[in-house]
Amino acid sequence: MGFIEINLNFGENTQLLAPFIAMIAIVWVFLVYYSYKKYGTKKTIMYFLPIIIATLLIESAGVAGGRYYYSGYIIYLSVVGGAVPLIIILAWSVNLFLFMHMGKYFISKVYRKQNFLQIVSISVTAGVFGVCLDLLEDPIAHYNNWWIWETSLSGIKFFNVPILNFIGWFILIFFMSVATLLIERSRFSENRKVLLSISSLAITGSVIFIFHALIVRLFEFVGLS
Amino acid sequence: MEKTIVQFILDNAFLFLPLGITGIVVTIILLFLPKQEATPEYEDVKSDFITIFKIRLNSYVLVYLFIWITMVIIGALSNFFIPTLIGGIIAAVPLILLVILEQRTNNSKVS
Numbered sequence: 001m002g003f004i005e006i007n008l009n010f011g012e013n014t015q016l017l018a019p020f021i022a023m024i025a026i027v028w029v030f031l032v033y034y035s036y037k038k039y040g041t042k043k044t045i046m047y048f049l050p051i052i053i054a055t056l057l058i059e060s061a062g063v064a065g066g067r068y069y070y071s072g073y074i075i076y077l078s079v080v081g082g083a084v085p086l087i088i089i090l091a092w093s094v095n096l097f098l099f100m101h102m103g104k105y106f107i108s109k110v111y112r113k114q115n116f117l118q119i120v121s122i123s124v125t126a127g128v129f130g131v132c133l134d135l136l137e138d139p140i141a142h143y144n145n146w147w148i149w150e151t152s153l154s155g156i157k158f159f160n161v162p163i164l165n166f167i168g169w170f171i172l173i174f175f176m177s178v179a180t181l182l183i184e185r186s187r188f189s190e191n192r193k194v195l196l197s198i199s200s201l202a203i204t205g206s207v208i209f210i211f212h213a214l215i216v217r218l219f220e221f222v223g224l225s
Numbered sequence: 226m227e228k229t230i231v232q233f234i235l236d237n238a239f240l241f242l243p244l245g246i247t248g249i250v251v252t253i254i255l256l257f258l259p260k261q262e263a264t265p266e267y268e269d270v271k272s273d274f275i276t277i278f279k280i281r282l283n284s285y286v287l288v289y290l291f292i293w294i295t296m297v298i299i300g301a302l303s304n305f306f307i308p309t310l311i312g313g314i315i316a317a318v319p320l321i322l323l324v325i326l327e328q329r330t331n332n333s334k335v336s
């Protein structure tokens with residue numbers, strides 16, 4: 001199994017995959033261009049590259065673990081044994097950039113002082129906004145087989161989507177937003193911020209890992225998962 | 226049997242541990258190297274607005290609205306009405322909140 005895999009059976013076992021992919025591609029190109037024009041190259045790399053690396057590892061681990069899989073996409077990337085569509089990784093970078101900036105916009109209306117409380121508030125808002133959109137997106141994706149959750153998965157589900165998925169969305173967007181905002185507002189040079197945003201993934205990833213593990217344990221303990 | 230991402234990472238610790246340790250060491254080195262720059266205390270978010278047909282819209286709200294409309298259309302075309310309706314209402318909450326907040330801020334500026 002290589003790092004890049006090409007699937008020639010586009011759309012197999014799925015419905016309406018093409019408009020979904022087109023939507024992500026349009027939004028991704030628009031936001032990357034918008035970020036480049038407004039914030040410049042280095043900040044754009046800082047906003048998009050770390051989440052691409054993080055979700056490539058997380059999604060690949062999720063697929064390799066056998067909880068869900070993707071079928072019908074064209075380009076797949078595989079780093080730890082699970083094949084993840086490229087467009088899904090790009091969609092995650094859209095999620096972080098979009099929800100973090102929506103959170104910034106929302107919180108800046110009610111609390112303008114730039115401190116750690118504002119960073120946490122922005123990140124909570126970003127996570128909540130992300131979950132709100134995912135409550136629309138994930139059931140439609142599952143129904144159309146854009147990604148397929150194993151039916152053997154137990155626990156509470158929202159239209160066949162495990163509730164832990166939504167908690168995972170919140171945790172990922174929240175902690176990635178905190179890390180991105182902390183680095184963005186630090187007093188380091190732009191070059192160092194870019195390097196920090198990538199290297200600090202090890203710390204952010206560890207925190208996400210611990211939080212996710214604790215929540216999974218808690219759900220198992222109370223019988224919700 | 227399927228595993229959670231946490232279980233998968235624990236089973237493959239030999240792969241993730243070196244990556245994690247390298248990242249942490251590099252981060253610590255980067256944090257403690259000298260040379261720092263000052264940052265402004267406040268950030269201006271006004272330039273996030275774009276005007277289309279004389280209507281002033283926040284770019285991020287516009288993108289979110291585009292995704293929301295596309296997903297609702299796809300949900301409807303899939304004949305998946307109830308989950309699309311429920312999900313659509315929940316996903317509209319951020320849009321409604323941002324529009325209300327924007328209007329209230331504008332009204333308070335005028336008064």
